[in-house]
Amino acid sequence: MTATIAYDDVEVGTELPERLFPLRRVDLVRYAGASTDFNPIHWNERAAVEAGLPGVIAHGMLTMATAVRLVTDWLGDPGALVEYGVKFSAPVVVPDGDEPAVVSVRGTVQKKLEDNQVVVNLTARCQGAKVLMAARATVRLP
Structure with missing residues (x-):
């Protein structure tokens, strides 16, 4: 699978549309x-x-994986992910019953690197709390 977004089509400051992920x-x-x-x-x-x-x-790893889906779904290729790291800042509390915890994830292209790589900063929140800090994904684009 190849990413559907090309390096030349991405600019610093490009915002990835917010996604809501129920858990x-x-x-x-x-x-x-x-x-x-x-x-x-x-x-x-x-x-x-x-x-x-x-x-x-x-x-924690489920929260981390959920957040990076914003990037891999945006690209259309999970194999484009080169590096990914986060710091955990608050837990995602998941209630009993039918109501999910909803993790809101946003992303912004922070910089473009050599070798067609792009760094995306992520913000993940749940119930108003920032659940990940320093969340960054580096991807390689065609």
Whole structure:
């Protein structure tokens, strides 16, 4: 698969359209199975509260992966991702029941590098809290 956006078509300051990603408890269970991270803070309310958390929280790596989907979906090619890093600043608390936690993700092209690489800064929020800091994705474009 090749990215659908070309390097020459991207400018510094280009904004990626905001995306809203709902996360439900069932998503946490599925991720636990895929990642083999069965820590009860990700599915058991009592365990999460006993650990000092406000409730069941999404896995950090799930939050991180959810945010970078903004970039990979924008490009149309997850293989274009060269480097990605974040710092976690707040947990994504996922309520019980039908209401999801909604992670809002925005992106802006910060700079263009050599070798057709572009750096995109990401902002991810949930319930008003910034859940990722220093979130940056470097991608290679055709």
